[in-house]
Amino acid sequence: MTLQRESPDTAATVNRANENSNYGDKTDTKKRLTRQQRWRNKNPKAYLAHRYTNNALRLGILKQKPCRVCGDPKSEAHHPDYDRPMDVDWLCRKHHKAEHRQGGAS
Numbered sequence: 001m002t003l004q005r006e007s008p009d010t011a012a013t014v015n016r017a018n019e020n021s022n023y024g025d026k027t028d029t030k031k032r033l034t035r036q037q038r039w040r041n042k043n044p045k046a047y048l049a050h051r052y053t054n055n056a057l058r059l060g061i062l063k064q065k066p067c068r069v070c071g072d073p074k075s076e077a078h079h080p081d082y083d084r085p086m087d088v089d090w091l092c093r094k095h096h097k098a099e100h101r102q103g104g105a106s
Helices: 008-020 035-042 044-057 093-101
Strands: 075-077 090-091
Touching: 035 044, 035 093, 044 075, 075 093
Parallel strands: none
Antiparallel strands: 075 090
16 A cells, blocks of 8 residues: 655645634634724724713713703703713704704814
């Protein structure tokens, strides 16, 4: 019984296929950014303003108010200027979306 050796071309092809396979590879640390992470990286001022507002709400520094247009108690914080994160307009979802269509910041 004689053993046949693989030709160098065949071995190279197999090695290349194994290199491209991610099956079971735990060393691949480069991951794709999520849509949320890409938004955060692209809009750092907006992200920080949102964080600041959410923390202020959680700590009781800022109180949620009803929509300034229709009075709906279920309102969202709208930032006209991200450089002033505590200066927010309280708008319901409908009026918040309308504000963005008109060109508001947040």
